[in-house]
Amino acid sequence: MNNPSIVGKAWTFGDNIDTGYIMPATYASFPDEKLADHAMEGVDSEFASKVSKNDFIVGGKNFGCGSSRETAPRGIKFAGVGAVIAQSFARNFFRNSICIGLPVLICPDCKTISEGDELSVDPISGEVKNITQDKTMQAEPLPEHIMNMIKAGGLIPFLEKTLK
Secondary structure, eight states: OOOOOEEEEEEEOOSOOBHHHHSOGGGTTSOHHHHGGGTTTTTOTTHHHHOOTTOEEEEOTTBTBSOOOTHHHHHHHHTTOOEEEESOBOHHHHHHHHHHTOOEEEOTTGGGOOTTOEEEEETTTTEEEETTTTEEEEOOOOOHHHHHHHHHTSHHHHHHHHHO
């Protein structure tokens, strides 16, 4: 498998970003396309209108804490975010993201990334290049089988493809 780099702009958030901030419960019954309109609304009400395809969310420690609602990573994915990079993730958010095909990377040094920095990220190798700062960081790489699941669009499409 070739290592697919994703290039986009960084949107930075702090520690303990709760799933209720990522996707308020009010929108839990919305279809995916409508969830995208409310991604990150609890911390930046204009995020969904500013984010571009393949941009990155960069968080601090414990990103995605709170409830285990799958609508939080779904809203981020359908808003076009290429990956979420954080110092650490809540386990449920990390697992839910992988299951829906959203790359999530643990990168201890990501706090050096500033809002608006241009990044090039290789989810397989874990290399995070900050083009703006001319700096390279190492995230924990995702195993190839996990990347195959992400490329398929998540666990269900991966299993459907695999079982055919």
